[in-house]
Amino acid sequence: MDSFASRSFAALFGIVAALGAAAACSSKSSGGVTAGGTDGGDGSTSDVGATPTDPPGMFHALQAELVATCGGAGGQCHVNGTFLSAPKWLAGPDVYATCRDYPGNIPASNDPLDSKLVTQVVHEGPALITTPDLFDRVRAWVVAEVAARGAKLPATDAIPVKTGSNTYDLSALAGGLTGAKLTFDATSSGKILTIQNMMITAPFAKGLHIEGPFYVIVPASGPTITDTTDGFAGTLDVSSGETKSFFEGTSVLTKWDPAGKLKIVFARFDPVFPDDAGPGVSCANLGAFTASAVPAFKLDLGSGNTCQTCHAGGNASAKSAMDLSLLDSAPASACQQVLHRILGKNPTGSQLIQTPTGAAGGDPSHPVKTVCPTQTTTDAGVQLCTPQAFVDGVTTWINAE
Ligand code: HEC
Structure with a gap:
């Protein structure tokens, strides 16, 4: 820094x-x-x-x-x-x-x-x-x-650009973005830096909404150069887990310093919670969902809190992230909400389990992120924790899905 x-x-x-x-x-x-x-x-x-x-x-x-x-x-x-x-x-x-x-x-x-x-x-x-x-x-x-x-705009770190492939880690730009990155190939000749094949990857379970990226060149010596002319106008939406071309995919910077560093600044860089798994995508095994996953969402995490109490509306941002309000009245819709947070046949890699257990691929800002040391979580005042029975119940469904 x-x-x-x-x-x-x-x-x-x-x-x-x-x-x-x-x-x-x-x-x-x-x-x-x-x-x-x-x-x-x-x-x-x-x-x-x-x-x-x-x-x-x-x-x-x-x-x-x-x-x-x-x-x-x-x-x-x-x-x-x-x-x-x-x-x-x-x-x-x-x-x-x-x-x-x-x-x-x-x-x-x-x-x-x-x-x-x-x-x-x-x-x-x-x-x-x-x-x-x-x-x-x-x-x-x-x-x-x-x-x-206004506030400082979201930006990557300033890093040296090497000939060949380069990767900017975008995970620090917001919480829960592990895996978000920007990759490109670069060649430079004097003050000209040519950037090609720019690709962006959104992390699993969150999309990205980006507006107006531009460059800031930090020369080895001399004043910092803000280069808005070689940036990109407009917006780019990347779906959860998707890798796609970053705007036009190419930039030619004419004020480059080969010994300098390059930073990318975004007029907007917003993580987007996808609403559900997408149109036409539905759970293949609703029976396993209602038999194993629904009871898991109702398990007591401490003081009567469950996944359902927060995610069905008790906590507005929890509901907008993953809506469980239809868990009882329309489980097929609730299942569709949860479906894009699981990896088929890979329960432990699924964000649905990673987030409430504090695993590396989950959202570090989640209020519940520890596995309970014992199976009893009913003591008032204890920090909320996820019982092993949640992991087991959801695992049964994910394996059936
Ligand atoms: C005390 C309230 C609360 C409880 C209980 C709770 N959550 Fe959440 N959850 C939130 C909030 C707030 C968010 C959105 C903000 C965030 O991700 O930190 C969220 C987000 C999530 C996300 C999306 C994370 C992301 O990065 O998109 C998942 C998955 C999730 N919760 C799973 C669960 C599961 C599974 C349980 C039960 C084991 C649970 N939550 C219990 C409050 C809660």
Whole structure:
């Protein structure tokens, strides 16, 4: 996991390595400027009066110092862009809006660590971190802007991409997603990274709903690059257990750093509880279901709680995950709800048993995830546990199915 500390350290390391590099855009040594205007600010470097809930106020309080540090002599660098066509991310008339909207400054991932401003190293100009006080205030402003816009988007870790096949584990993006992954083949040539055969796999028993994935490139050194243009628009739905093409399946990134890392960010990444086994799929052995599985769902797990009490409506999210409300009135429908949580002839591998027994393939957030040490679970106040009789009853049905 990246932290400000480690990234800052990396940035500092870059600075040390690059000491002596010409800092033509460092205007501190060539006379400060206030070009671009102070936009209502009084030029004061004090944050007094600016709160984290007032991002524009925070920016206005640091604007003069930021322009003096990054604008270059007479504003030739990031204000006017006359020096080496420097990007004009501090241009007027509204310096605040320019800086906020400049791509990558307030990163699309809503992760302040991806901000181009915060991660810049020494270039023709200074790295912001060489002025630690200003760096801290810019970072606080970025954090406030991101917080005002919304939560950090779901994202993979940033990992190096190797030539040939690559796998991103997606299981950490939400609970109970063991087995969810994204695979692709990659080749790179200089700054071009070609990604092909992108396939996504949804875990067993949960589907995935995905929207608008895009890339974030973390170069070995230098500012983080948010690449939304090479991502994908639209939505993708993957059924439980299914492997399918990931959007168009191909991306060509043109700002790649072969020594860098790549992260994939999702505008949305939602696990989807499938309603039932699907149209036209029904239980082959309803007799075994009613004889062995139905009584198992009614076993006391402690203090009178059963699978049925929560999953028939006692707990709304339990019911929406696996609906047992028709267990008594229409067992065929209840059976269809449960059917896609079992693996035929493989009871122990079935999610129906893995989840309430705390096995690796189950949902770790499930309220019941231990097997009872004894067969008695009726003591009030004990933590809920799954009796062996549940496993036995459901196993009998799964083997018959
Ligand atoms: C105290 C309430 C409660 C009891 C009792 C309970 N569950 Fe659940 N169950 C939940 C909730 C809440 C969810 C949905 C959220 C989650 O998966 O953590 C759920 C989800 C599930 C899922 C779906 C998990 C997934 O990842 O999609 C399965 C399978 C399941 N339960 C099986 C059982 C079985 C079998 C029993 C009886 C041995 C049982 N549950 C008893 C509350 C309960």
